[in-house]
Amino acid sequence: MRPLIATIRLEHLRHNYRLTRSIHGDKMLAVLKANAYGHGAVRCARALEDIADGFAVACLEEALELRAAGIASPILLLEGVFEAEELKAVDEHGLWMAVTSEQQLRMVEQSAPARPFNVWLMLDSGMHREGFVPASYHAAWHRLEACGKVEKISKMTHFARADEPEVAMTFSQLEAFDAAVRGLPAGDESVANSAGILCHARAQRNWGRVGIALYGVTPLPAGFEQGAELRPVMRFSSRIFGVRELAAGEPIGYGDNFVTDRPTRVGLVACGYADGYPRRASSGSPVLIDGQRSRLIGRVSMDMLTVDITDLPAAGIGSEVELWGDAVSVNEVAAHAGTIGYEPLCNVKRARFAYC
Known part of the structure; x- marks a missing residue:
């Protein structure tokens, strides 16, 4: 699965x-x-x-x-x-x-x-x-x-x-x-x-x-303390299932809208817009890989997305990726996609739901 x-x-x-x-x-x-x-x-x-x-x-x-x-x-x-x-x-x-x-x-x-x-x-x-x-x-x-x-x-x-x-x-x-x-x-x-x-x-x-x-998602703009004690209910996560080593000057994904500016290790993550991750999320959208912040690079595809693991030498196939949840706010992801946190939460599908 x-x-x-x-x-x-x-x-x-x-x-x-x-x-x-x-x-x-x-x-x-x-x-x-x-x-x-x-x-x-x-x-x-x-x-x-x-x-x-x-x-x-x-x-x-x-x-x-x-x-x-x-x-x-x-x-x-x-x-x-x-x-x-x-x-x-x-x-x-x-x-x-x-x-x-x-x-x-x-x-x-x-x-x-x-x-x-x-x-x-x-x-x-x-x-x-x-x-x-x-x-x-x-x-x-x-x-x-x-x-x-x-x-x-x-x-x-x-x-x-x-x-x-x-x-x-x-x-x-x-x-x-x-x-x-x-x-x-x-x-x-x-x-x-x-x-x-x-x-x-x-x-x-x-x-x-x-x-x-x-x-657990504040509706208020960044900087307002009200709601700071809210706890995110959903943690949306996946794993890296492929790694590519690219030289500087290489495009990634559909549309060539991201081109590497240095030798880059790229992690392929099992999640895409058909799963509810915003297609319009831009390069630079935050992710957490094995507990360390990194970024989305390239355009989100239907079933997968790509992340930058160049500065995470221990990351590779099997590494966990928090798409949003505890360390990465869904509001932060939504802002990079030009939307609000409500929308990606409501769109989650094709995922295994684990209640605890």
Whole structure:
């Protein structure tokens, strides 16, 4: 078998949940959408079920996978339902759901559930992606309250730029949220995502929603101390399976986009973009080889990539390569690929997952 392993440290997951919940100070949903950001939703849910207040997923399919695995905790559908027919499953499995649009609101009004729904009513406080605009939020609330199909309504919004702590938009969104819900009956509120939990104290309402920070990756720019105690959950590693000795002036890989400037030892690593490593990662992207930092050289191929082992004379066939994890941050790799750490984590596949 290819020596490509995604090691998932479930105790790190539990640590990150406890840490972020303590910072938030109240109840918190662990976000498991996109297969728990590539970490395995069922295994992560089982590891957290005894300490988590609940879970959040994007859609019904993800929630049903957790219910089928025996997860009985509250589960929120962050995108709500897409078809009225899905409300039967929401009712049957006791799911919570967001209501983000007039279409979804009408679905609830026209439904006939066996038990009233738990609804999280989304406000568009400035991100302009989904949710009711402030001018229509009160009316939407009162329609839900009056329809007889809803037991509880929580107020919710989502930040656009909380991961940029010095940008004023988050404060503007908080002000818009507070103004929009003023005068409505008291009830649960949820505004803080991972970045909001870590560095916006005013966003710490009844329910936090921890996503990327749950997996030990800070959403904040380099230089911010918040989140320093997070522990990476995934360690993505492989091994060198071939070595080439090249003279100065020799190209490596597709496109000849890297040419050696000295005699170079090249290690061939069993991992490529079909496995989830970013194809756009540039030469110079960090790797850890047998515990020592080195770099990617040449273009990432579908099934393999090449690393510089010139200054590591002991490295060779069989040497372990940490692609990201403890010493190499996935955010660092992502920056070299012009993306964010979320993306490579969600894209990991064709690897052997080892849970510990």
